[in-house]
Amino acid sequence: MVELLNKVRIGELLLSKGLITQEQLEEVLEYQKRYGGRLGWILASLGYIRRIDLFKALAEHFGFEFIQDIETLKKLIDQNLLTRFDPQELAKFEVIPAKQNKEEITILTSDPGSQRLYQFLEKHFPNMEYKFIVITDLDLIKLLESYFKEKFIDRAVHGLFYTSPEYSASIVFSRGQVLVMGILLYLSLVWIYYDAVSYLAFLIFVVQVFYVASILFKLILSLAGAKAEMQQFITDEEVKALDEKDLPVYTVLVPVYKEPEVIGILINSLKKVDYPQNKLDVILLLEEDDKETYEAAKAHKPPANWRFVIVPPSLPKTKPKACNYGLFFARGKYLTIYDAEDIPEADQLKKSVIAFQKGGGEYICFQAALNYFNKDENFLTKMFTLEYSYWFDYLLPGLYNLNLPIPLGGTSNHFDVEKLREVGAWDPFNTTEDADLGVRAFGKGYKVGVINSTTYEEANAKVGNWIRQRSRWIKGYMQTWLVHARNSRKLYKNVGLKGFIAFHLLIGGTPFAFLVNPIMWAVFIFWLITQTKALDVFFPPAILYISLFNLLFGNFLGIYLNMLAVFRRKYYELLPYALLNPIYWMLHSRAAYKALYELFTKPFYWQKTQHGITKYKPPIQEATQ
Amino acid sequence: MRVFLVLYAIFLTLFALTSFISNTLYQHGYIHLSILFYAEKTLLAKAGEPPRLENIGFVYPPLAFLPFLIIEDYKMVSPLASSFLLTVFFSFLLKRCQSPAYFILLFLLLNPLVLFLAVYRFEVLAFYLLLTISTITLIIHLETGYSLYLFVSGFLFGLCFFLDFRSVFLIPLVALVIYLSTKEKEINYRLALLIVKLSPVVFFVFAWLYLNWIFTEDPFNFIKSPYSLFKSEPLDPSLFLIRGSFWRSLEYVIFRLLAYLPIILPYFIVLFNMRRYRLLYLMPVYLLYISPMLLLFFSVYFSTFFPSYYYTILFVLFALSFQASFGIRAGKFLIFSFLLSLASSWLMPLYSKEENEKSFVKFFLKGETINVIGEYERIAEILKSQGCRKTLIDDAGGFPVVVFFGNPKAFYLPYMYEYFTVLSYPKAFADCVVIDKESMLDTVSSRFPKARMGILEGYSLIYEGKRFNVFSR
Structure with a gap:
């Protein structure tokens, strides 16, 4: 020494x-x-x-x-x-x-x-x-950077591909998948040639069976998730009992791009976070061409535990690539990601540390809940809040309680850094890199948990912006499904039967449902208006009954389960909006078709979500106290 | 895992017991005709001409038909469904209390009326159980605020409609309870509670109207149909006179409750004891507790009540569940009342106007039962032996014949498009004709009144029974 x-x-x-x-x-x-x-x-x-x-x-x-x-x-x-x-x-x-x-x-x-x-x-x-x-x-x-720039960026972009090419979304469709699609297309054409009616009836049957499975799955998940309301995974007493001297260094990655308006929100809320500031390692990940955000961040005079890392320009220009880049410089034992406009609850990092301690080394990540501070802004933000409340307060805890793979949310996922590096970190080619990482980590034998803490974000208040964001997410789900479905046998071996079914219903099923919903609705509305008998041939009795069940009970259950969402957070005024879900689902379908189009035309393109457009002032004080 | 094994053992025990009873009585020639009714309707749905779900008629609550679509052996349907439901109910109670749950299970197993419902009327038992759980879970939600309970409560209340249409009578009561119990809370919460609790039942009502519309072309078919519960003749003629009269209905209800008193005494004692319970200074819980009485009142008021003793089971379930779920102390008097209730459940049904429950209890006490299936089986055998390829029959009363015959395609039945054509000139279509001499609703005997006396043009009488005549060409 x-x-x-x-x-x-x-x-x-x-x-x-x-x-x-x-x-x-x-x-x-x-x-x-x-x-x-x-x-x-x-x-x-x-x-x-x-x-x-x-x-x-x-x-x-x-x-x-x-x-x-x-x-x-x-x-x-x-x-x-x-x-x-x-x-x-x-x-x-x-x-x-x-x-x-x-x-x-x-x-x-x-x-x-x-x-x-x-x-x-x-x-x-x-x-x-x-x-x-x-x-x-x-x-x-x-x-x-000046000596290893190429190496850093190469690893940030291709790191996962080099270590586990089978998990990389850089190849959109594997050869096997193209072959299967080709065969299915050929068989479809042959079938249509000989008997188009039975072919369409069969397709409707497949869709309806999928709906039934999906409804039951959501019901089971919601019930399992609702139980979580009765148990606090991390109690306030546990947080108070934590010896702060033993707290490890915690890295916070903040990938930003052209967000000068909102960067101050996170800087302020992290100043108020209940974690020793000297043990916070905040890395602001900026793109080289984003001078505005850099200047805005500098203007807030962040303390010395904030580091600005400029991510060198390269393709794909995605958030996961920036995160991979930032991971090289992470000092922390644990790491989380926040968006520039995020307002995490003050005790979130402590809860995460406790969760890792309680998890006994099995856990790679704990996901905190996300919710919105501008929920009352307009119809879209209300629906978005309902959706997120249901997703993070009921569905994710449900997945966790049933020991199923959890597709991580965009931010506020807390990682064990060593394990994160071991599994290959984020896939820069996947536009829902977190969902993919959750499934991949589960497949590699690690657990993903949820913690009872919330990060408040800005809900998208404009339809166009919302569709861009949602299309990216849905495209990411499609990519994730394609990646993990490439080797179904391996997936089955890794995640078990329960996980296998859950993966297909959740990751594959979500975009699929949004794609077929408008078709089925159109058929129904057409029949309702015309009362035509022409459709009868496509709906033989068994298919008709299942379709009716899905039409009546599937839709109702989707709405009813969504109503649950308001109770945990006491957002009672949003409950009637749950009845308007069918309109919101239509927007999803619009985004899903955009996603499908982009999957073929520009699969790695990152549809940027514009933040800072809300009229609402972020409630930093309330959210972090 | 241990809990799961306990529940599995309970399910097996319940199923063994109820299926044994069902089989034994069947061997003695008895089965509740409602079982054969459901069996026939599902047979038509599965193997009718054409096999369509709408053949079940869309008049009766649909959940009663559901297990018959899945389970082939109609004798086993009710035991299986009831055992499952009672196990679910037990598991629900087990979470609320430990030892009282076992006592409740034993109490229910020894009660002949519960056994009667379990063996033959699973849909009634299901309605009672779901209504009870729905009520308890609503109170738990009001106490704890946990959304799971509200969700379960609302959903089960909605399902009750598909088991018994009369459950809609309770909607105003539930709304009132929510209004009263949340007076101190913010308006948004109160509205949210109301919507979550009532939206399933409201939605299911509309779903049912829609299904009636698309399958029968009349959304109110289930009310207007001559076979509808709302059009049925009361078993107790006195109910005819009091239909639509508030005070006379109330008077009748009081009279009924007094008649039921030995069996439902625990219900009143729990009601009395509830004043010690922490929430019970609140009127709303009392209101929820009186749901069985209110349901009875509305059933009487709309003349849809059958003066059976098995209705007391709803009261007993409420008493047991409230007592166990909310820790109401079981004093000596309450234990005595439960014992009295049990003893009365064995004796009082012997004087019931509802022949089925009477026969059921009588079988246990005296080993006697009435043979209800003999004539139907005999007719089915005759039709087979006569080689009847097509038989004209109105299954309003003759449904057991269709079940015993096994092939619904061998019959001309009212659900078929060509039925009335056949009825107008049977000789051209049907090899055989079966007429119900007793029922005024039988369309065949109404069309050919002389057939009741054994005369049908173009046919010869081949069987003359107590209730049916069978003709062959």
Whole structure:
């Protein structure tokens, strides 16, 4: 270990330089007693000192040189030496071996004096003399990017494909799937040629049987999910009993793109989150061409525990790719993703830590509930809130209680970082990368749980925007279904019969239902208006009865189950809107056809959802207290 | 896992007991005709000409037919369905209380009226059980706020309509209860509660109207049909006179309750004891508790009541469930009343106007029963032995013949388009004709009144029974 040349404590050092006040020092010492952690980092995380001052002070404290200028640093680096290392390892240990002589090695680090630094050095450079140069954590990232940009981006894009190509959505249809589709198409044509009526009757029969299965599945899930209301998975007492000194570093990834209006919401709500700020590692993932958001984020003067990472331009330009990129630099034991406009409940991170502790190593992820702060804005936001309340408060807990694969939601999923890396992280080609990850993780033997905490978001208030967002989700479900259905035998082996059925009904069934719904409704309305007998041949008795059952009870049950959604959150005023679900389902169908079209024409295209269009002010105060 | 095994054992025990009773009585020539009625209708739906679901008639509540569509052996349908329902009911109680649930199960198993319903009238038992659970779960929701209970309550209340149309009479009561019990709550919650609780029953009513419309071309067929419950003749002639009269109906209900008193005494004692229960200072729970009485009142008022003793089971189930679910202390008097109720359930049905329950209990006590299936079986055998390829029969009364014959395609029945053509000139179509001499609703005997005396032009009488005449060409 390094011998401290400067025996002056870092607090006193900063105090002597006039960078902090005595009161601030005392406050931070109290803070340190309660939460643990390093004093300098606490000061920086609370925003009392600038990042640059922290690293300068650290260098002085340890008696090392501090260099800030990137060009100077680059001149120090021996590229041949550096490129021998795995960049991910360097990012993880926050170290750059710059040059090596016979007896001495120059090390650039943003984490001087840490145990992990010496673990790295003992592993790679045992019995050598070390010359340390302190650099800022952001400079470390910049340096690594300048030497390993291609590698980072290649791994962010193709990492999953290299390790598990069968799970990558980069191939939309496998050869087998194309073959099966071809055969089915050929058989259909032959059947239509010989007997078109029986062919159509058969198709209707298949659709109706699917509806029945889907209705029963939803009913079972909802009942199982409703039970969760009676048990708090993580109680308030457990949260209070948590020893805050033992809390691990928690990484928060914030992928943003052209969202300057809303970035402040998350910065403010994360400042209020009930988790030691010095143990929060917030990584803002920005695209290179997104100067506006970068400037907006900077204007909020986030503390030093926020890092801005610029994701280099490459295709596909998707959120999962950005997340994979950010994952290289994650310091935390656990990690979560928030969107720029998210307002997580204050105790969410603590609940997640407790959930992982209770889970005993079996869990890869815990999903928090999502809901909307602008639910009352218009019809669409009301319906969206109803849908989300049902999905996150009833269906996901139902999946969890029945031990079925859980398609994760877009944000607020809390990961065990090591396990996340092990399963290959997110698929950048999948437009619902989280849903895919949930299924993949389940298939690899990990559990996915749910926690009783909510993140409030902005519900889409405009139809066009909503359709774009929904079409991306539905396209993602189609991709996920295609990916995992490629090898059904393997899927069955991985997730069991129950999981297999659930996967097909939920992931495959959701887009399928939205695609066939308008056709079946059109047939019904046509019959209702014309009372024609011409359709009778397509509806022999058995099919007619099942169709009637689905028409009457399927639709009713869909609406009735949706009514449940209001009770957990006491959104009673939304209940009558559940009766308007058929209109909302039509919008889904519109989005589903757009998704289907894009699956063939631009499968990896990320339909961007525009945020910050709500008239409602985000209730940060209420949501986080 | 242990609970599951216990429930499975209970189901098997219940099924063994009820199916044994059903088989034994069948061997003695007895079966409740409603079983054969449902069996015939589902036979028509499955193997009629053409086999269509609408052949069940859309007059009676549809859930009664459902198990017959699945289970072939009609004797086993009610035992199987009832055993399942009682097990579900038991599992529901088991979650609310441990040992009282076993006591309740034993109490129900020893009650001949429960056994009667389980063996022959599963649809009635189902209605009583679902109504009871629906009521209890509504109260639990009001107490705890858990949405699951409200959902279950509303959905089961909706299903009750498909078991007994009279359940709609309870809608105003439920609405009133919700109004009273949520006075302090915000209006949105009250509306939400009302919608969730009542939307299934309202929706199911409209669904039923729609099904009636598409299959019979009249949405109110189930009310207007001559076979409708709402058009049936009361078994008790005195009910004719009080139809539509509030006070006389009330008087009749009071009289009925007094007549039932030994069996339903626990119901009143629980009602009395409920004042100690924490919620019971609230009027609404009392109101819910009186649902069986209210249902009785409306049934009497609309003249759809049958003065049977098995109706007391609804009262008993309410008493048992409220007592067990809400921890009402079982004092000596309450235990005594349950014992009295049990004893009375064995004795009072012997004086019932409802012949089926009377015969059922009599069989247990005296080993006697009436042979109800003999004549039908005999006619079916004759039709087979005579080689009747097509028989004209009105299944309003002759439905058991169709069941015993086994092939509905061998009959001209009123559900068929050509029935009235055949009826106008049977000689041209039917090899054989069966007429019901007793029923005024029998279209064949009404068309050929002399046939009651054994004369039918173009046919010769080949069987003259107590109730039926059979003719062959």
